Every structure is written in structure tokens, then in C-alpha cells.
Amino acid sequence: MRKVAIVGAGQSRYGEFPDKSIKELFLEAYQDMAKSVDRGYDPKRVGAAYIGNLGCGGFQLGNMSALVSEYVGLPYVHAMRIENACASGGYALVTAAMDVMAGVHDVVLAGGVEKMTDVSGLKTKYWLGVSGDTEYERLAGTTFSGLYALIAQRHMHEFGTTREHLSMVAVKNHKNGAQNPKAQFQRETTLEKAMKAPMVAAPLNLFDCCSTTDGASAVLVTSAEKAKEFTDTPIYIEGFGTASDYLAIHDRVATTTLEGTRRAADQAYKMAGVGPKDIQIAEVHDCFTIAELLAYEDLGFCEKGQAGPYLMEGHTQITGDRPVNASGGLKAKGHPIGSTGTGQAYEMFHQLRGDVQKPTRQVKGVERGLLHNVGGSGGTVVVTVLAR
Amino acid sequence: MTLGISGYGVAIPRLRIKREDYAKAWGSFSAAGVNEKAVAGFDEDMLTLATKVSARALESVPLTPDKVTRFAFASTTPPYTEKLLSGTVLAGLGAPGDTYATDHISSTRAGTEAMLAGFEHLAANPTGCALVAAADAPMASMWDPIEHAMGSGAAAFVLSGFATLAELEGSASYVSEYFGERFRPREEGQTRDLNVKKFSEGSFVTNTTRAATALLKKLGRKPEDYAHVVVQQPDARAPASAAAKLGFQDPQLAAGMVSVALGDLGAASTPVGLAAALEASKVGDRILVVSYGSGAGSDALSFKVVSDRKPAFTVSKEAARKEYVDYVQYLKLKGAIR
Amino acid sequence: MAHVSVPMYWRTIPQRYRLVGMQCKKCGKVNFPPKGVCKYCNASSEFAEVRLSGKGKVHTFTLIGAGGAPPEFAEQEKAGGVYPVTIVELEEGPKVIGQMADVNPKDVTIGMPVRAELRRIYEEEGVVRYGFKFVPLEGGA
Numbered sequence A: 001m002r003k004v005a006i007v008g009a010g011q012s013r014y015g016e017f018p019d020k021s022i023k024e025l026f027l028e029a030y031q032d033m034a035k036s037v038d039r040g041y042d043p044k045r046v047g048a049a050y051i052g053n054l055g056c057g058g059f060q061l062g063n064m065s066a067l068v069s070e071y072v073g074l075p076y077v078h079a080m081r082i083e084n085a086c087a088s089g090g091y092a093l094v095t096a097a098m099d100v101m102a103g104v105h106d107v108v109l110a111g112g113v114e115k116m117t118d119v120s121g122l123k124t125k126y127w128l129g130v131s132g133d134t135e136y137e138r139l140a141g142t143t144f145s146g147l148y149a150l151i152a153q154r155h156m157h158e159f160g161t162t163r164e165h166l167s168m169v170a171v172k173n174h175k176n177g178a179q180n181p182k183a184q185f186q187r188e189t190t191l192e193k194a195m196k197a198p199m200v201a202a203p204l205n206l207f208d209c210c211s212t213t214d215g216a217s218a219v220l221v222t223s224a225e226k227a228k229e230f231t232d233t234p235i236y237i238e239g240f241g242t243a244s245d246y247l248a249i250h251d252r253v254a255t256t257t258l259e260g261t262r263r264a265a266d267q268a269y270k271m272a273g274v275g276p277k278d279i280q281i282a283e284v285h286d287c288f289t290i291a292e293l294l295a296y297e298d299l300g301f302c303e304k305g306q307a308g309p310y311l312m313e314g315h316t317q318i319t320g321d322r323p324v325n326a327s328g329g330l331k332a333k334g335h336p337i338g339s340t341g342t343g344q345a346y347e348m349f350h351q352l353r354g355d356v357q358k359p360t361r362q363v364k365g366v367e368r369g370l371l372h373n374v375g376g377s378g379g380t381v382v383v384t385v386l387a388r
Numbered sequence B: 001m002t003l004g005i006s007g008y009g010v011a012i013p014r015l016r017i018k019r020e021d022y023a024k025a026w027g028s029f030s031a032a033g034v035n036e037k038a039v040a041g042f043d044e045d046m047l048t049l050a051t052k053v054s055a056r057a058l059e060s061v062p063l064t065p066d067k068v069t070r071f072a073f074a075s076t077t078p079p080y081t082e083k084l085l086s087g088t089v090l091a092g093l094g095a096p097g098d099t100y101a102t103d104h105i106s107s108t109r110a111g112t113e114a115m116l117a118g119f120e121h122l123a124a125n126p127t128g129c130a131l132v133a134a135a136d137a138p139m140a141s142m143w144d145p146i147e148h149a150m151g152s153g154a155a156a157f158v159l160s161g162f163a164t165l166a167e168l169e170g171s172a173s174y175v176s177e178y179f180g181e182r183f184r185p186r187e188e189g190q191t192r193d194l195n196v197k198k199f200s201e202g203s204f205v206t207n208t209t210r211a212a213t214a215l216l217k218k219l220g221r222k223p224e225d226y227a228h229v230v231v232q233q234p235d236a237r238a239p240a241s242a243a244a245k246l247g248f249q250d251p252q253l254a255a256g257m258v259s260v261a262l263g264d265l266g267a268a269s270t271p272v273g274l275a276a277a278l279e280a281s282k283v284g285d286r287i288l289v290v291s292y293g294s295g296a297g298s299d300a301l302s303f304k305v306v307s308d309r310k311p312a313f314t315v316s317k318e319a320a321r322k323e324y325v326d327y328v329q330y331l332k333l334k335g336a337i338r
Numbered sequence C: 001m002a003h004v005s006v007p008m009y010w011r012t013i014p015q016r017y018r019l020v021g022m023q024c025k026k027c028g029k030v031n032f033p034p035k036g037v038c039k040y041c042n043a044s045s046e047f048a049e050v051r052l053s054g055k056g057k058v059h060t061f062t063l064i065g066a067g068g069a070p071p072e073f074a075e076q077e078k079a080g081g082v083y084p085v086t087i088v089e090l091e092e093g094p095k096v097i098g099q100m101a102d103v104n105p106k107d108v109t110i111g112m113p114v115r116a117e118l119r120r121i122y123e124e125e126g127v128v129r130y131g132f133k134f135v136p137l138e139g140g141a
């Protein structure tokens, strides 16, 4: 099958934008993507558009991909909304790659968009809790904070993970987010502040949880052979993997492992012909602080149960040997559900090309990175390996 | 055939509020003789409580739910005013659908109504098994003095034609026309009381004593033949006037006086009182139960204890398991502020 | 509101009211909640109904505070305060999520023995939805 590359990537600012519609947010990301294509972007070459989106508060559930595509000037394409909860964007990217690999289209748009702050507080909570197992988990009175709290409590019990470990994830990602002009929260926080935040779902407090975010992102995917027509420095999709899991945590083999991550990573590493040790930089799904710790373990960055110490040793700091979430992650950069996966691709595209918008966040000399995008509490997971 | 009780169970919600908390909030506490009362949790209602207490009654025999041929549910505060209620309890227990089930919900006499319904079924079906559950948490406006006494609790009895705990010796009833005391007009959620004190007391004493007198006469018994007498407890003082008029002494009332620690249990008042009296009884003891429902009417039932066997969940055990709430928490739980 | 339609809820009454599990006729393991194909052997859709005891031990838990409750449980959190949600490992093997009642949240621990009982879960369209919650097992283990 054909090799695939990313030749352009754009992202809107992440945050709360009451003045912008879902269409306008997507336009911002799309135009940013178009600008990033070194030899120029021609919409007429685009054959398909895969758009990640969860629900947009329910206002345009049907045909939303056609809506945002035509708004930005892409009518008449193979437009599809991709929905796998918070992993929608990551799946949109992989679906675009599969399309190009199969030779159906040569140039494909993958993107995502979400508008989380247009609806009332109660409705936001409604939408945040629709991707777990509704019949059992939702009706037990949990949204995702509660589900990840169940995982965190057990992780602390089994492996001695501490309150400080959790908070340190937030501190690290806020530090990175402070250097990201497109992040929702561009301010640092202290360990003390993060540890003492009000409890949401014990043991998780407010600083363990990502916020609700508006935002959009778009990447341009082409076959490797055509990539050079767009840029001298394409970023290749070396490998990807996806895996679903039992939707409800209580059905899973282990409470403290996202089996979907393990299996998706295995596939991605195999396809790329690499292992975890070859990953120099990663954007992982830190919707909750515990989720980043799980990712370290399940992606093979450290042994099971050792994520806390691994973090505290500094490996994943922006100055460490394998920076994780240099963008600020979902925690600080923001988590506009459907956009998150392609937003991670936007960050990695620029990190690997060495042209990050603000140089203070640029990790130097990295050639291979990993994207990890999780739907819900692990019901769907997609892992992608990118390289220069 | 010996009609009677073969098992029973008790369930009291875990939360309590003390009279002092009412006194702090209102300056006084209008529930005579009540020290504290039980409060149902946010996720409890009279069907969940009835399900729990029914399972306990069956386990005390022990008996599996499929043996139940008659079910009667009693409460003045069911979660719906129209909808058959018993089905929730039977589905919760896993009892068969061909069980004849009735809901008794119009007055605080409902508890003994349900017991008598069970006994009537057994008289016609001697090999059957009747399960009777009374669960209540009476509700009135927080402004109404009758609210102060209102607590929560439940008791259930397994009745059969082969009584192994207490035999039913007989029953008598009295019904009459009274009004203005403890009523809930259609479309209203809260019970009201016009507080015409002497008039209401007259109804209470008239109905309870007439039913009890008729039963004593029918059985040829005197008050001193009874170890325990259980009278409806809208508060912890009301039973005394009726009992005294009948010739009973205070010590005979003591065991069944559950309102002191649990409050007014409405339709579950005499059933929980009976459970407390059974707990305190020895073989050969007689127990007289006299219910009262406003509007008005009373049932009187006479039991003779034939076994010392005590169930796992007694009134004293359930009353001891508690955690206190303050008045603001109480208002929130009752939905009085929302 | 999490919209779970009345018929959809009704179909799960055996599970919600009295924990009826599905015992695989091939491998003998109990699936709860039920699956279309046995999740243990992945080889059989033939099951026998078994009523579970409802007893088990807390495998993990969380305490849901003001920001963590979904809208249909917001009133419960406001009126009754922080509520515990647990995953309980049942005696018969399966794990299942459920709220815990009749307990001071600060007393909940991993490993504590519990049993299921019927409670109000939430209300939708005026209809009370009942289901099991866990309460501390009387007398401990």
C-alpha cells in the first residue's frame, strides 16, 4: 500500500469563543492549514474530508461534515463526520490515511471541530457524559471525571501513585501551555495550587480535569509520492493502530490499563517498524491527569505502575528525553472533543518540522513522534506514529 | 389451621434528626414525647423501603419469594398517587406475577388494613402465604406543627395458616365520619391538619377505643390479659389517652412505643410497633394492636406469641444504626428547599 | 438528562431490580450485565439466568462532588451531598458499577464488604427509575 504524509496542518485558537460559530472555527483552522502548505494549497485537489465531531451540543448532528466543508469552500467532496467520542479527530486522521493508502484519493482533508461552550452548563455536562456506558456508568451517577477517578483510585491502591503525581501532570502541561499562543490556558500553575484545588470526583480535583473548549483543527494528507508537490518537508505517517475496548470500565480485564491503548500502540509500532524507545516526543490524551500516567505505561514508555516515578524523574518535561504534551496537552491547550486528535497532529507536524509558532516550545532535533487519542474512558483509542 | 405471623422484618432509614434541632429552628417542638425521628434518604421512597423490609421478612422465615400468593402494600406517601405500586416491590423481590397484590394508601390505618387483607386471603386459601409490607414517611408543610413528629420506617410480616411466631386471635374494626384532621385534598402533595385539637382527639379516642372494646368483648378478654398494647402513634403521647380509657397501664404501652425514637410512622406506626412488641415478647404473651386512620377508623388485632424466635432485623437493631442530620440538611432531603 | 427511554429501562428490570446475571452454558461463567456473546469464552450465546446474591467487595470508588455529577444527579448531590460511586466485585465474579448509599463517604474503602439493595436512581419524565445501589454489608465480612 502507498505511504502517506501530512503536508499541511492548521489549528484555530482553543478556548471559549461565544462570538464564533462552529463553521467559523473550522474556517480558522482550515485557512491556517492552507497557509502552512509550503508550495501552496489548491482546494480543487481535495477529494475527501473526514471531520471529527462529537455532537456540537446537538445542533447539527446530521450531515455536519458537509456543512463545514461547503462553508470553507469544499463542496462536492467525499465528506464524512467521524465520531468516536474524544478520539473522533484521531480517527478522522487515520481514516484519511486509509483512504489515501488504498488509492481512492490522492489529497484528503482530515479535521475536527467542536463547540462546547454554546450550550448551558447542564447541557455541557450532558454532552460530556454521553460517551461512556450510558445504561450503567451514566446511571450510576458518573460523567468522565467519575470514571477516571475510579481508575485513579485503583491505580493509587495498586501501585502507590500519589496525589502529587497526579498534580505534577497538570503543572507540567500548564508550563507548556503557557508557551502556546493557541492554548486555552496560557498560564503556569504551582504544585501546591494544583494539589489543593476543589474536589470534583475524589481523588480527582478541578486541576486534574481538562476544561470544556471550543476549537477546530485541519491537516492535509497526501500520498508520499505526491507530498513533494506540496512541501520539501512532509511529515510521514509511519504507522497507526486503533482498538476498541469494553465501553464500561467494570467489564474490562484490568481497571488500571487501557487495553485499547496497548493494542493500538502495538499495531502502530509494528506498522512503523519501531518500538516505544524510538519515540522522541509524544502528544498523549491527558483529559484527566491520571490518563497521562496511564498513557506512559500503556504506550510502553515505562513499566506498568511506574508512571508516577517516571514523571517525577523529568523524562516527559519539555527538557526531558521524551517530552510529552509540549503543546500543553488537553489539560492546558484545551480539549475541543472532535478537534483534539487532529489538533495533536497539528502540534506534531510543526514540532517535527522544527517550525513551532513560538520557539520557546520547540523541542529540538526530534524526528519521530507519537499521537495518542482516547475516546471516552478508553472505549476507542487511536495511536499514530509520525516521522520526518 | 392457625392464622398468624410466621416471620417479620423491620427497616428504618439511617438518618435521624433530634428534637433540639427543631427547637433551634422553630423555637419549639410540637411532637409530644418524641426525642428524635428517622429520616428517609434522598434515594429512598416507600417502595424501596417496602422492598427491603419484605425481603427481610421472607428471609426471617425463611421463605423464597415464589411462595407468596398474596401481597399487600401500605403507605400514605407512595411515590405515585395513580399507578399500581405493589408491582415494584414484587419485581424487586422476584415474586411471581400471579400473586394477588393490593395497595392500601388512603390513611394511616393502611398498615392494619393490609394485614387484615392478608388474613382474609388466608382464611379462603389456607395453604397460601401472605406478605404484608407497611412503609411510610408522612409529609406535611414545614410550617405545619403536625410535621414535627413525622418520621419514617417500615415493617413487613409473613402471614400464613400455620403461624409459627404469633397466632391471630381475632380482630374488630370501627369506622365513622370525621374530617378536618390529617387530610390531603386532591392535587395537594402535603398533608394538612386544621388543628381543631379537642375534636380530633375525640375522633382518635372514639375510633380506637370502640374497635378495641369490641375485640376485647368478642374474645372475652380484659386489659390485664395483655403483655403489650400497641396504639397508633401520631406522637408519643396520643396512645396514652386511648389506652388509659381502655384500662391499660403505661408499662403495657412501653415496648411498642416506637415513636419516641423514630417519630410518627404513619401507616407503618402500628406494624413497626407490633414488631417492637414481638421483639420484647416471650411465649404466651398477648399483644393488642389498635390502629387509627383519620377520617376515620380503627382496626384492633389480638395476637398470642407462640415462639421466642427473633429475626435478624429487629426494631432495636435498626433504631441503633443511625447518623444525624441538622435541620438544613433535613429541609434539603425533604425537598422543602430546592 | 441522560435519555434512557421507558421501554429501554423496562427491559433491564431483572438486572436493575434484582441482579439477574447470565450464566454461560459453555464456560459456566456469569456475565453481568448481560452480553450478547459470553465475554469470557466468546463462544456462546446460550445462557441460563442466575440471580446474584448482590454481595461483593469494593474494587474501586470515587466520591462525586458538586462538579462531577451529571445533570440528572445534580439534585441528589445538592440535597444529599457528596455521593460515592463504586465498582464492586460481586461474589459470583463479575464487577459492576453502582452508587453506594447508607454510608458516610469518608468511610468508603477498597475491599469493604457491601450488598445491593433497591433504591431510587433518578427521575425522568416524571417516572421514578429504580435500581440497585450498594450499602455496607451488615456485620461486615
Ligand SMILES: [Zn+2]
Pocket: C024, C025, C026, C027, C028, C029, C038, C039, C040, C041, C042, C043, C044
Ligand atoms: Zn462462556
